[in-house]
Amino acid sequence: MTAKQVLDPETPLSAFRIEDDRVAAASNMAPVINGFDEQAVEAALRIKEAVDGTHVTVLSYGTDFALDVIKKPLAMGADDLVLLQDPAFENVIDPMLTVAALVAAIRKLGDVDLVLAGRQASDWDNAQVPAGIAEALGWPIATIAKHVEVDGTTVRVQRVLPDGHELVEAALPAVVTVSNELGAPRYPNMRGIMGARRIQPAVWSAADLGIEPTEVAPAFELVSLAAPERRVETEMITGDDDADAGRKLALRLREEHLV
Amino acid sequence: MPDPTSILVIGELVDGAPAPATLEAIAAARALGGGPVGVMLAGESVGNAAQTAIASGADAVYAIESALLADAAPDAVVAAAAAAVAAAGPRIVLGAKTLLGRDVMPRLAFRLGTALASDCTALALDGDGRLLATRPTYGGNADATVRCLGTPAVASLRPGTVDALEADATRTGEVVAVDAAIDEATVRTRSIERVEQAASGLRLEDARVIVSGGRGLGGPEPFEQLAELATLLGGAVGASRAACDAGWVPTSYQVGLTGKTVTPELYIAVGISGASQHMAGCANAKAIVAINKDAGANIFKDARFGVIGDWAKVLPAFTEQLHELLSGSTRQPG
Incomplete structure (x- = not known):
């Protein structure tokens, strides 16, 4: 990760919807799409394949977008893309405005049956935004999915547990967060890439969403961002060769009463 | 009863007792100072767990009992927690980033009109008594400290960050029964079936020694050598996400941000680069030993001892030497 990315907080998130058994999705994706969000796209596309009439919309929140990056879900097979784009939609650490914008967008889309999102962003967010969406809409939520199935009125989700799995069920509409155990997201094929070129994303500003950003009270203000304190001095063990270093390591650990 | 300080x-209850992470959160709340510490305990029955919480530093226990809390369905626990917040009127709500906490705490925060300072590794109060929460961000490359502006502030603590207080049976506290009005309609995400793989041997979370393998091992076979070393040291085998995603070992082996958080005395990382996602799960180990052929691997930054070399040559010699050392004497756990 580059220094710029460290100082440039992104809050990747994706969500999907089903309209009359159709699904929609959201992603915030600069400079790449959050890995878990690509898995959420994959989950949506599998539902689209299984349920006729499923429509997948990708929602993405931010100030500006790299179109070739953000269009990847379209190339993978999503139906359309809505960019929630406004100078106020900075990728700050506070999720309140992100949630407000995504919730407003989901309401504006209407007829959304399922919101799919990556289980967490790789930087800051820890799956707060999907929880916020579920709370704001009053929808049930199932987290850390490795399999998602929709049958019209119900979503069945296989959740990953540390030592196994859990099958849960909720009535639609619902929010589901997707984990890497779902499997690798598909690669866009040439037809998908060509098709994605022809799709122009819709762009909705804060005003389009009926949001006044300054009226959304933040949950946090940043006090400091610092390199973590280095807690340990590393002692490198060397030997005549690798095996010798291994033997010396054993002796050192014994000296320190670590074994 | 509500106390704004x-x-x-x-x-969280585990087998009828407060979870270790709950006792740690009580200790963290006490260390913050400034006001009395209440604890919500919710389950089919709370019973003696209330006294354990009080002995471990709580001034009050908000006990919520319902048959619907027996399986700790997140929907029911969020409702219980919201009811306890209404009864206690706190300025700070503190949870732990356990499996259940990951589901419950963000939703509770949004239900209370704010967001969660999640996975915190340090907590403090500013001059105005507002919560300053520090947590690793951007893949562990930066510690961010935020001031929580919500009323109440809501934060969750990374397990293993602070030590629980020594239990003191002479401490006294009040147990308040709270009615959270939990009914069938509360639980909207229903658990149909829960399958736990039979834990073969020691749980990673309980292991004093963990031998963990990553992408650098190149395949599933080397994990047998790791298991041999773990057995010798009375420990357990873990893995990085890369090794789990590759299918070399089951997901239940995974240590890291999206796997298990472990706090062993000794964590031996073999062929693990030390991506921040992995370090988030093992950074609280007392000592990390890294064996990796890449001198620039991130893992060495957090390791107390490191060997730069080919694990396939280092590990057998290391194991054999340990075998000699340990068989020749009575083992003294460190």
Whole structure:
């Protein structure tokens, strides 16, 4: 990760919807799409394949977008893309405005049956935004999915547990967060890439969403961002060769009463 | 009863007792100072767990009992926690980033009109008594400290960050029964079936020694050598996400941000680069030993001892030497 990315907080998130058994999705994706969000796209596309009439919309929140990056879900097979784009939609650490914008967008889309999102962003967010969406809409939520199935009125989700799995069920509409155990997201094929070129994303500003950003009270203000304190001095063990270093390591650990 | 200076810990019961992470959160709340510490405990029955929480530092326990809390369905626990917040009126709500806490705490925060300072590794109060929460961000490359502006502030603590207080049976506290009005309609995400793989041997979370393998091992076979070393040291085998995603070992082996958080005395990382996602799960180990052929691997930054070399040559010699050392004497756990 580059220094710029460290100082440039992104809050990747994706969500999907089903309209009359159709699904929609959201992603915030600069400079790449959050890995878990690509898995959420994959989950949506599998539902689209299984349920006729499923429509997948990708929602993405931010100030500006790299179109070739953000269009990847379209190339993978999503139906359309809505960019929630406004100078106020900075990728700050506070999720309140992100949630407000995504919730407003989901309401504006209407007829959304399922919101799919990556289980967490790789930087800051820890799956707060999907929880916020579920709370704001009053929808049930199932987290850390490795399999998602929709049958019209119900979503069945296989959740990953540390030592196994859990099958849960909720009535639609619902929010589901997707984990890497779902499997690798598909690669866009040439037809998908060509098709994605022809799709122009819709762009909705804060005003389009009926949001006044300054009226959304933040949950946090940043006090400091610092390199973590280095807690340990590393002692490198060397030997005549690798095996010798291994033997010396054993002796050192014994000296320190670590074994 | 509501006390605007108080801190409320959202507790968790494991086998009828407060979870270790709950006792740690109580200790963290006490260390913050400034007000009484309450603990929400919710289950089919709370029973003696209330006294354990009080002995471990709680001034009050908000006990919520319902048959619907027996399986700790997140929907029911969020409702219980919200009811406890209404009863306690705290300025800070503190949970732990356990499996349940990951589901419950963000939703509770949004239900209370704010967001969660999640996975915190340090907590403090500013001059105005507002919560300053520090947590690793951007893949562990930066510690961010935020001031929580919500009323109440809501935060969750990374397990293993602070030590629980020594239990003191002479401490006294009040147990308040709270009615959270939990009914069938509360639980909207229903658990149909829960399958736990039979834990073969020691749980990673309980292991004093963990031998963990990553992408650098190149395949599933080397994990047998790791298991041999773990057995010799009375420990357990873990893995990085890369090794689990590759299918070399089951997901249940995974240590890291999206796997298990472990706090062993000794964590031996073999062929693990030390991506921040992995370090988030093992950074609280007392000592990390890294064996990796890449001198620039991130893992060495957090390791107390490191060997730069080919694990396939280092590990057998290391194991054999340990075998000699340990068979020749009575083992003294460190």
